[in-house]
Amino acid sequence: MTTDTRVRILIAAAALFARKGFHGTSTREIAAAVDVRQPSLFHHFASKQAILAELLDRDLDPTLGRLRRLRASTPDPASALYAYLLEDIAELAVSPFDARGIYNDEVLEDPGLRPQRRKRRALHAEIRELVEEGIESGVFRSVDPAFARRAISGMVLDTIWAKESDDAGDLADRPRQLAEFVLRGLLRDPAAIEAVRQRALETGDR
Amino acid sequence: MTTDTRVRILIAAAALFARKGFHGTSTREIAAAVDVRQPSLFHHFASKQAILAELLDRDLDPTLGRLRRLRASTPDPASALYAYLLEDIAELAVSPFDARGIYNDEVLEDPGLRPQRRKRRALHAEIRELVEEGIESGVFRSVDPAFARRAISGMVLDTIWAKESDDAGDLADRPRQLAEFVLRGLLRDPAAIEAVRQRALETGDR
DNA sequence: GTCTATACTGGGATAGAC
């Protein structure tokens, strides 16, 4: 018994969205990739947009959950951020759904994707709060939290684009590299990074 | 005498591409924004893609030029990178052409945009080399240069997205914040950042 | 250099049989 057609549609659509964008991908292409006829898609999803909505949900929901859990269980904002970045990048790397095409902000603008847009905002707010906590407690430099949040999102996004790029480098080490880079940019005392990583790994492992 | 229609098309198209993406923007919308009929566009540009191509050229050519000039005139890679980031972000902020929509990699894949794709690769290569030089000379930590290049691109891209966002923070200070963040992530000795900034400003000012 | 009219294509989605 092969994988659920519904899931195969999601996987194929995600891959195509990543390569050609949402608008640049036709339902016919998705259908061809799944090896069904184009109208069959509409038995599983009400619309092309509904496919995207489910992809977004399947990425945003667990990500938001992870971050909130980490924030609750890890008092130190620096370690929480470090652990979040590790987990997020690692998760993106192993997910069957290629996330590279679903966060082009243009597409999230559509009124039909309001719930997803709200979740994404919530995620951004959580990260931003984490940065603010770090600044208030004095561990982070006093950067503009909005800027830091954007820088982090941009790096994460662009890092996952490296999935199959030619100049990808050592992919397995990417989560750590990213977390390290971000924390170094934020920490008032970069030497503290060893301790931060240590605490982050402790919380992550249990 | 109002601005050249050709230029007004470029400005309007860039703004729409930024908001809705290339595929998500129709030539009708562009025409409406310029207040001409849709077929009139084709007097100025051979195709919709040609509009995008020119936008890319107008951004890539000067950017690549600036970076190469800086590399030639600034022996210290750390300062060169700092100066480049300052200039690049500042330039993006004042450009009449909104650059946010033109670098969705999906769209650069089209065979018709090969020249632009090549230029972009060249730009990436230059940045990567800058990072490599910094590592070889011992000023930068030994990060994966491909990763660093991606992180930088991602941050720049996402930073310009902040142009009119609600949580934009202090926009005027963004170039410095970005350059500082990146250099802190790279420098082996973060305390050296003062000297790096100093040298960068000297080269930039003349 | 801009217009109107229109050709042509491809895309999303539905109807209804099996």
Added chain:
DNA sequence: GTCTATCCCAGTATAGAC
């Protein structure tokens, strides 16, 4: 749950008058 057939619209681009 998948198929064939088909509708309908939106999109790019061209022709040719002014």
